[in-house]
Amino acid sequence: MYQIIVFAPLLGAIIAGLLGTRFGKQFLPEKPSMAITTGLLFLSAIMSWVALFKVGFDHQEAQVDVFRYLDVGGVKANWAFKIDTLTAVMLVVVNSVSALVHLYSWGYMEEDKYKPRFFAYLSFFTFAMLMLVTSDNFIQLFFGWEGVGVASYLLIGYYYKKPSANAAAIKAFVTNRVGDVGLALGIMTVFLVFGSVNFDTVFAAIAENSDRTLSFLGGEYNAMELMAFLLFIGAMGKSAQFVLHVWLPDAMEGPTPVSALIHAATMVTAGVFLVCRAHPIYEAAPVTSAFITAIGAFTALFAATVALVQNDIKRVIAYSTCSQLGYMFFAAGVGAYSAAMFHLFTHAFFKALLFLCAGSVIHALHHEQDMRKMGGIRKKVPWTYAAMIIGTLAITGIGIPGTKIGFAGFFSKDAIIEAAYSGAAYSNAAVFAFWIGITAALLTSFYSWRLIFMTFHGKYRGDQHTFDHAHESPWSMRIPLVLLSIGALFAGAAFYKYFMSNYGDFWHGALPSAYGGDHHGASDIVQYAAAETASDAHHDDVKHGGLFGWLFNKVHGYPFWVLLLPLVVSVTGFVTAYLMYMRRDDQVAEHIKNVEETGGSPIYNFLLNKWYIDELYDATIVRFTRFLGDIFWKIGDIGIIDRFGPNGIAKFATGTANRLSKIQSGHVYHYAFAMLLGVVFLIIAAFRGMGG
Amino acid sequence: MFEGLPILTFITFLPLLGALTLVVISRLSNADAQAQIEKNAPRVALLVTGFVLLLSILLVFDFDRSNPAFQFIEDTPWLGGGIEYRLGVDGISILFILLTAFLTPLCILASMTSVKKRMLEYMVAFLILETLMIGVFVSLDLILFYLFFEAVLIPMFIIIGVWGGKNRVYASYKFFLYTLLGSVLMLGAILWIYFYSGQQLDSPTTDMRVLMTQLDIPGGVQTWLWLAFFASFAVKMPMWPVHTWLPDAHVEAPTAGSVILAGILLKLGGYGFLRFSLPLFPEASLELAPLIYWMSVIAIIYTSLVAYRQNDMKKLIAYSSVAHMGFVTMGIFAFNTQGIQGGIFQMLSHGVISGALFFCVGVIYDRMHTREIAFYGGLVSKMPVFAAFLMLFTMANVGLPGTSGFVGEILTMIGAYQVNPWIAFGAAFGMILSALYALHLYREVVFGEVTNEKLNDIEDVTRPEWFILGLLAFFTILLGVYPSLITDITSVSVENLITEFNADIANMEAN
DSSP states (O other), rough: OHHHHHHHHHHHHHIIIIIIIIGGGOSSHHHHHHHHHHHHHHHHHHHHHHIIIIIIIIIIOEEEEEEEEEEEEEEEEEEEEEEEEHHHHHHHHHHHHHHHHHHHHHTTTTTTHHHHHHHHHHHHHHHHHHHHHOOOBBHHHHHHHHHHHHHHHHHHHHHHTTTHHHHHHHHHHHHHHHHHHHHHHHHHHHHHHHSBBBBHHHHHHHHHHHOOOETTTTTTEHHHHHHHHHHHHHHHHHHHHHTTTHHHHGGSOHHHEEEEHIIISSSGGHHHHHHTTTHHHHOOOOOHHHHHHHHHHHHHHHHHHHTTTTHHHHHHHHHHHHHHHHHHHHHHHTTTTHHHHHHHHHHHHHHHHHHHHHHHHHHHTTTTGGGGGOSTTTTTTTHHHHHHHHHHHHHOOOBOOOSOOOOHHHHHHHHHHHHHHHTTTTTTTHHHHHHHHHHHHHHHEEEEEEEHHHHHHHOOOOOOOHHHHHHOHHHHHHHHHHHHHHHHHHHHHHHHHHHHTOOOSSSSSOOSSSSSOOTTTHHHHHHHHHHHHHGGGGTTTOSEEEEHHHHHHHTTEEEEEHHHHHHHHHHHHHHHHHHHHHHSTTTHHHHHHHHHOOOHHHHHHHHGGGGHHHHIIIIEEEEEEHHHHHHIIIIIIIIIIIIIIHHHHHHHHHHHHHHHHHTTTOOHHHHHHHHHHHHHHHHHHHHHHHHH | OTTTTTTTHHHHHHHHHHHHHHHHHHHHSOHHHHHHHHHHHHHHHHHHHHHHHHHHHHHHHHHTTTTTTEEEEEEEEEEEEEEEEEEEETTTTTHHHHHHHHHHHHHHHHHHHOOOSSSSHHHHHHHHHHHHHHHHHHHHHHHHHHHHHHHHHHHHHHHHHHHHHHTTHHHHHHHHHHHHHHHHHHHHHHHHHHHHHHHSSSOOOOHHHHHHHOOOOOOHHOOOOOOOOOHHHHTTTTTTTTTTTTHHHHSSOOOHHHHHOOOOOOOHHHIIIIIIIIIHHHEEEOOOOOOHHHHHHHHHHHHHHHHHTSSSSSHHHHHHHHHHHHHHHHHHHTTTTHHHHHHHHHHHHHHHHHHHHHHHHHHHHHHHHHBBBOOOOOHHHOHHHHHHHHHHHHHHHHHHHHHHHHHHOOOOOOOHHHHHHHHHHHHHHHHHHHHHHHHHHHHHHHHOOOOGOOOOOOOOOOHHHHHHHHHHHHHHHHHHHHHHHHHHHHHHHHHHHHEEEEEEHHHHHHO
């Protein structure tokens, strides 16, 4: 069964890629290519859900060895599938979103000339992602890791005639490679310490190696910290965390279904998956975990501030993704891996939903992505509007604190904020993360509603012709919206107890769980939360006096204000956005005019230009690379090596112009030939004389 | 299967026999028949090299991979005085024979349409070249090795010098000058070993099997001898800073010449390190390994950066070859299983990938007669099949997992990391840079709009081209997903090499 889940998308990619494209002279027509890839993906998706039930609820973990991959002196890795709950969750996320995105692309890519190529890429991406999440060793993980990178590169650059798309594709690949260097070095460190690259072997040997130190680049480091840090560099690249985040917004050059699948729901979450998969290492690496918390929290805030002022509908959502990934990381950093995975799970649904809705808007408005040229289209696209409202309510985390009623993001984001709160007792990074998480939630709410108001409300600001022809998307696009809406509505409520309370021992040891169940190897923080829960669980209904008492009354182990605060800031964000963009119909137009006339405030421009980080990189790293290349080539090779090497010898040896002209007359090989023959005869003669 | 047959001699000299036959028949014929022979020469060459390939495949199947010793031994009197005609293969050399036998027919196939003059001589040159290349890998005698090792350059000079581009004279001169320097030093070292073996052993010999196991060279002298061999091998690799002949040689060489140059000749240096430097001079190898490490890392970073700035496709790929060979030297001198296995794998894989890349350049060069990157752009619109193949080979060159390019890189880095993390760190940097230059090339040539109207009528790959690229693509992926195909064959010999090396080092330390 697992072979089918993983290889069905590959089969689809091969069929469509070889037979449907111009490579195979379009032997297979468009529709069959699309139908085959989509059909196989739905098969995979359905089987993935079956797998989740089998593994998560019935604990039928599986290990499938396909065949031998590497086997060189201890570097032993098979092509294999390790199916535990963590993997099963990822299978569901990847295949569900991928199947829906395949379906959606029937409508969205309607006018595209090379559909089989597009579908082949999508399916290939899915395959690589599945190899990543099913791996039982670091090498196959690296295969998947770089495989999704290539798929992402191909899909970002799908519109290969656009220079900006090509540039974005290369930027994505190269930036990711920077992270991959970290990951590769991390894997090497793993092998050096454990003599194995197999997850089970490595994780089982952590305790006995946790005090080892290694020297690396002139310093002595704890082995666990070092490998955790290096692996995390990889995660930072793939999951677009601060410093290596620059590729993600540019990746929006790809078609929107791609953004939904790769740059929102699946590939970018690979970094979070890696940290969760390698959680035993991170548990033994408190310093790196604090670093992750700090980077995650900072990214959550940074990306949210940039999202506040962007005008491209996809870029707003891209920065939002970056920010939400930051949330997942700081959860993982404080040891709440299950909260990170839970947010990954719910985020996949509502963020894919938001992207596909954006795609639907873009589709309706003839590829217009600038929100300044939108407005008031909710009646033209009622399905999209409704779906996007659901997505927004989910991402802003609307729900009733202390109950089990709420949108998906309500459960998962609050779980993360709560985890940071409990981590605060142990680490300063968690205190930082908690307050930043709250602030970022405020900003999230603001920019999400700003997007809704600018796009769907107020007066339409684009060209009238486009507006008149604006239309709701076809069913192939609406069905995915509806299904993902269901996910955004209920994924949190339905799975909360499994992910967060480890109900029925859902994780079964795949992750340390916050509540009850298997504590083996769980970090201090998680144990703290669990202990708190255990002691407070039955005090839920105890009421203390007064407002103050009510706020500090503990629910699920947390003071009530901790549960309430995310909702408060979320509503505040909504109200602020409403006041700024919705009070009057032409309020947005006024803002736009105002910015055009005044050039915008310095802070506005700072945010609009993404903190000028791209400019900084261009001015330093990019230029320096070119500069070095030129120096090495023109001064190193030509100016020094050639000048004093062969050319210098030539001048010295030949001297006269006469001789030079002979060499240039085209018979150099005669000289060469003669010389070598001479040498050969010389040797033979010499040996004859000596040996004879 | 081949018991009692001089199979290695047969494989080695069959191409030469073919070449001689062609020449003799042509000389004996009248003008009309000569034209006919000229026309049919490629077919004859293809037949001969195809047969050599078949024999090589059988050889690999017949090879006992669990036996670390040399196999298919031939030992016939030759010059006397301990210098004999000794042939044999082990797990390290046998796959290079296969690689040579595999690439040569493809080169001949590719040359059938692209070579416009002196077809007969061209085919003769290639057949002789194949004999000499295989000769290098089967020799078990120092002198015999040296003869093949140096003689292999002669047909290469001729191929560049006669069928090369505009600046071919400068290129072959530079190539020659570099290699000459190394050769002279190596010859001196070989002579020294010969005489020294006479003093230390019963009688002087150049038998590698005896020298490897019985000869003990004092530490100080080892260093000098090592350096003399190094001078020759480093130029062949080529290692930085003696690499500048390679870009020029590639640029001027015809397509098939480039393929052989990158695919086989660059491997002679790495093979030499494995076959001679490590077993004969273990102490010096260990002592001078840091030099190799730094030269490797500089090669990887420096030449990758230079590659990024090139305007000529072949120069870009040539510089990238230097960077990839940096991984090989780094791996070999890590002296551990991963490093050496990785180095061998990297050489074989690079033979396939760089060969494929040069074939790809050849495809468009044949159509447009320029290698200038700026000339092209938007080829995917006109040549989708070509674009797909080039994408695969580009990614393989970048070292993408799932292609053969990855295995060598990761293994050599794992090997080096155990010895010196700095080196692995520097080499890992090359992973970023290779993505930079390779994707840059791809974008400039393949993506974008077709802006040069000369490209409007460019045609996609022909059937023979499809066949060649398809075959190389097949092996690129096959070796990428099932690298054990190679590592299983090399494994025992490599372990043996490492064991002997460590024993020698332990011995020296004990004394």
